[in-house]
Amino acid sequence: MSFDPSFMWTAFLSLFKALPTTLFITIISVVAGFVIGTVVALARLYRIPVLAQIASAYVTFVRGTPMLMHLLLIYFGLPILIDSIAGALGSSFTSASIPLLAFACIAFSITAGAYMSEVVRAGILAVDKGQIEAAHAVGMTTPQALRRIVFPQALAVSLPNLSNSVIGMLHGSTLAYTISVIEINAQAQIVAADNWKYFEAYLAAALLFWGLTVLIERASGWLEYRLNSFQRGGAA
Structure with a gap:
């Protein structure tokens, strides 16, 4: 065998x-994960009764278990729940009509949400509490203070870690092949099996992932520069 x-x-x-499948999984899981992570982070920071305890348990469980386990739990567990509810309501809808891609997106969004909640929480804590107090003093509500003052600064602080989360979800999307979703890793396996050239196929996949990672890093660096320039009041 030769190269x-x-x-x-x-x-x-x-x-x-x-x-496109890999990018779709990554984008959906990152966007949904960021929304989930922000809600979870705020629930924990403001110690909202019941929600704070649920949020802490969610973060602890997800971060304490493998990403592949989340995918398998959703893939095997969610259909049971959906079919049970549909049966109780007398609906003809079944989990078999749900595309496999949806299970992957749900599982990875849950995973991303737990990790991004810690990133968002750290970014919010990095903003001086005195700024929120000053916002309250001029008549702003807490949601207004968060949206206008805290979140922009927290985003700038958290951007490097957020980009790492995006890269992690991009690489983690390769696990989708375990439930028969054809993403880059699965496609590489198909090509290799057809031609018995496994090294070349996986090397091509590795280079493609590397190129995507470099693009994410460059985009993150550009966005970080723009945010920092804006906050300093300089021309970007």
């Missing part, structure tokens, strides 16, 4: 077919 560089181009063309 075939020319086959890597063939593998690249095939892998690009699965690129």
Whole structure:
């Protein structure tokens, strides 16, 4: 068996077919995870009764268990719940009509939410509490103070860690192949199995992931520069 560089181009063309699925999983899980993480972080920071305890338990459980476990629990557990509810309501809807991609997005959003909640919480805590007190003194409500003063500064502080979370979810999307979702990793396996050129196919997949990671890092660096320039009052 010898290395075939020319086959890597063939593998690249095939892998690009699965690129939209990988990006879709990543974007949905990151956006949904950020929303979940923000809500969880605020519930814990403001010690909202009941919600704070539920949020803490959620973060502890998700961060204490593997990402693959979350995917399998959702894949096998959610259909049981959906079918039970549908049966109780007399509905003809079944979990079999739900696309596999949806299970992957739900599971990864739950995972991202727990990790991003810690990033958001750390960013909010990094903002001086005196600024919130000053906002209250001029008549702002807490939601207004968070939206206008705290969140912009917290985002700038949290951006490097948020970009790491995005990269982590991009790489974690490869686990979707375990429930038969054809993303980049699964497509590489298909190409390799058809041609018995596993090294070339996985090397092409690795280079594609590396390129996507570099793009995320560059975009994060540009956005961080813009945010910091805006806060300093300089021209961006």
